[in-house]
Amino acid sequence: xxxxxxxxxxxxxxxxxxxxxxxxxxxxxxxxxxxxxxxxxxxxxxxxxxxxxxxxxxxxxxxxxxxxxxxxxxxxxxxxxxxxxxxxxxxxxxxxxxxxxxxxxxxxxxxxxxxxxxxxxxxxxxxxxxxxxxxxxxxxxxxxxxxxxxxxxxxxxxxxxxxxxxxxxxxxxxxxxxxxxxxxxxxxxxxxxxxxxxxxxxxxxxxxxxxxxxxxxxxxxxxxxxxxxxxxxxxxxxxxxxxxxxxxxxxxxxxxxxxxxxxxxxxxxxxxxxxxxxxxxxxxxxxxxxxxxxxxxxxxxxxxxxxxxxxxxxxxxxxxxxxxxxxxxxxxxxxxxxxxxxxx
Amino acid sequence: xxxxxxxxxxxxxxxxxxxxxxxxxxxxxxxxxxxxxxxxxxxxxxxxxxxxxxxxxxxxxxxxxxxxxxxxxxxxxxxxxxxxxxxxxxxxxxxxxxxxxxxxxxxxxxxxxxxxxxxxxxxxxxxxxxxxxxxxxxxxxxxxxxxxxxxxxxxxxxxxxxxxxxxxxxxxxxxxxxxxxxxxxxxxxxxxxxxxxxxxxxxxxxxxxxxxxxx
Numbered sequence: 001x002x003x004x005x006x007x008x009x010x011x012x013x014x015x016x017x018x019x020x021x022x023x024x025x026x027x028x029x030x031x032x033x034x035x036x037x038x039x040x041x042x043x044x045x046x047x048x049x050x051x052x053x054x055x056x057x058x059x060x061x062x063x064x065x066x067x068x069x070x071x072x073x074x075x076x077x078x079x080x081x082x083x084x085x086x087x088x089x090x091x092x093x094x095x096x097x098x099x100x101x102x103x104x105x106x107x108x109x110x111x112x113x114x115x116x117x118x119x120x121x122x123x124x125x126x127x128x129x130x131x132x133x134x135x136x137x138x139x140x141x142x143x144x145x146x147x148x149x150x151x152x153x154x155x156x157x158x159x160x161x162x163x164x165x166x167x168x169x170x171x172x173x174x175x176x177x178x179x180x181x182x183x184x185x186x187x188x189x190x191x192x193x194x195x196x197x198x199x200x201x202x203x204x205x206x207x208x209x210x211x212x213x214x215x216x217x218x219x220x221x222x223x224x225x226x227x228x229x230x231x232x233x234x235x236x237x238x239x240x241x242x243x244x245x246x247x248x249x250x251x252x253x254x255x256x257x258x259x260x261x262x263x264x265x266x267x268x269x270x271x272x273x274x275x276x277x278x279x280x281x282x283x284x285x286x287x288x289x290x291x292x293x294x295x296x297x298x299x300x301x302x303x304x305x306x307x308x309x310x311x312x313x314x315x316x317x318x319x320x321x322x323x324x325x326x327x328x329x330x331x332x333x334x335x336x337x338x339x340x341x342x343x344x
Numbered sequence: 345x346x347x348x349x350x351x352x353x354x355x356x357x358x359x360x361x362x363x364x365x366x367x368x369x370x371x372x373x374x375x376x377x378x379x380x381x382x383x384x385x386x387x388x389x390x391x392x393x394x395x396x397x398x399x400x401x402x403x404x405x406x407x408x409x410x411x412x413x414x415x416x417x418x419x420x421x422x423x424x425x426x427x428x429x430x431x432x433x434x435x436x437x438x439x440x441x442x443x444x445x446x447x448x449x450x451x452x453x454x455x456x457x458x459x460x461x462x463x464x465x466x467x468x469x470x471x472x473x474x475x476x477x478x479x480x481x482x483x484x485x486x487x488x489x490x491x492x493x494x495x496x497x498x499x500x501x502x503x504x505x506x507x508x509x510x511x512x513x514x515x516x517x518x519x520x521x522x523x524x525x526x527x528x529x530x531x532x533x534x535x536x537x538x539x540x541x542x543x544x545x546x547x548x549x550x551x552x553x554x555x556x557x558x559x
Contacts (some may be wrong), residue, residue, distance in 0.1 A: 013525045023496055026550075029549075033360070033362040033371040033403055033547070034347075034371050034373070034386050035386070036371070037370050037371050037385060037386040037387035037388075038347075038386035038388075040385075040387075040388065040389075042369070062346075063346055063347040063348075064347065075549075075554070090363070090369075091362065091369055092362035092363050092547050093364055093546050093547055094547065094549055094553070096554070096555075134468065154555070154556060174513055204551070204554070204556045206551050206556055206557065208551050208556065208557040209551075209556060209557065238558075239550065239554075240549045240557070241557065255434070284548065284549075284550070285544075285548050285550060289544070289548070290544075292356075293356075314547050314552070316548050316549040318548045318549070319362065319546075319547030320360055320362050320546070320547045321349065322357040322360055322373070323347040323350070323357070324347075324351045324356065324357055326347075327347060327348060327351060
């Protein structure tokens with residue numbers, strides 16, 4: 001097979017088509033403290049300035065030779081823009097929403113500010129995508145990110161209040177989700193307009209908090225609609241144990257699911273039954289954070305042997321991840337290809 | 345230097361401090377290749393080279409390692425690489441007040457859970473350099489605290505327990521500097537564990553850290 005560009009490779013993998021080599025692309029984040037120093041773009045400033053954001057995101061290509069760039073590092077930009085109370089933290093920690101102080105109580109409170117797309121914490125991402133597109137050209141895919149309504153609901157209502165609402169008043173919950181979905185579309189479309197080739201939609205209906213039935217009842221239709229409405233491939237991201245809901249996710253028509261290491265690559269592949277591409281699932285808190293290069297490569301081999309289409313860390317990588325372990329992901333793919341060539 | 349070059353030139357990153365409190369909050373790494381240690385940062389801030397050499401010199405002063413005649417570099421005597429205490433030494437060297445000087449004389453430290461004062465002395469016994477822990481001061485059962493300190497050295501020093509009140513390092517050689525560095529940690533394992541867990545959790549994005557989990 002002829003050598004593909006990074007963009008051709010990633011798009012083909014997302015469509016479960018043949019590739020010249022399996023791509024490595026994290027749909028969430030590859031920001032680390034070492035790279036913040038290399039390009040002088042530390043957190044939290046790199047989440048709030050387009051220029052710093054693009055500089056840090058670019059290291060994914062310039063330093064690690066991954067196959068895509070994902071400039072939206074965290075999960076809080078939209079929530080900041082709609083008025084959630086923020087904790088911006090410092091260089092070595094993630095900015096978060098103070099969910100203990102929710103801004104809204106029910107669906108009737110949900111109002112999207114008219115200048116939402118002009119808010120600096122939203123604009124930083126769209127502007128960064130434009131900078132990256134200009135700098136890296138059309139052969140490198142840019143993966144944008146827009147939060148799904150379930151994740152936004154945690155941020156604006158608080159986790160506990162929102163989940164209790166799903167039991168007490170499911171209709172009200174659906175109303176809230178549908179209203180919040182407007183934010184998902186607004187921000188997603190703005191990133192596509194700015195040059196994003198792919199969108200990640202984190203929507204944290206995690207196994208830790210809700211059942212597979214919940215996913216089917218509340219989110220499957222919403223995600224199915226997303227697959228139809230968005231004009232670029234969509235990667236759904238849900239952390240945690242999710243194998244029980246993977247068959248539902250696979251039926252949505254979304255292009256790919258970014259899955260956690262709490263699900264083994266083989267069981268995940270079996271669960272989705274080739275109806276959706278999988279992206280993942282190198283373990284973050286143990287393997288990438290504290291283990292060695294050989295351990296990283298072993299997990300890359302496990303994914304490739306199972307047939308996972310895009311190799312990636314399971315979620316945004318720990319900010320203190322050592323660079324050598326990120327290089328090991330790409331090297332692991334090269335080693336696997338060499339080993340398979342020998343076998344054949 | 346880019347990431348691949350650093351990896352090839354300096355070897356494996358043993359420890360990474362994400363924010364140096366004494367120099368613009370830069371990240372600093374300790375790398376190891378063929379018994380040569382290198383202190384390195386990707387930061388290009390003015391004065392960074394001087395700062396890396398200061399950290400290197402602190403590791404020499406406080407850890408008894410050998411300073412090399414090359415920037416950022418120091419060496420470990422062959423066969424004496426003991427990773428855990430080396431990591432503690434590195435973190436301490438980055439985070440300590442740069443004007444701090446190593447203590448001299450007896451190795452001793454107050455217990456922070458009682459009124460005891462711990463003392464550690466080493467001697468050669470049957471070709472092994474054994475460190476013995478003793479305590480002075482008031483306590484109903486000082487042996488319990490002494491045993492806990494020995495356990496702390498096993499945990500944080502990669503040491504081997506010799507007896508309820510004694511231990512030795514895996515290379516069976518004297519490492520007085522490591523003993524001095526580790527004693528404040530070894531005497532209070534539960535607090536150190538909390539500190540290490542908090543440090544590990546910082547910068548991790550998980551369902552727990554996001555608040556999207558019951559645990």
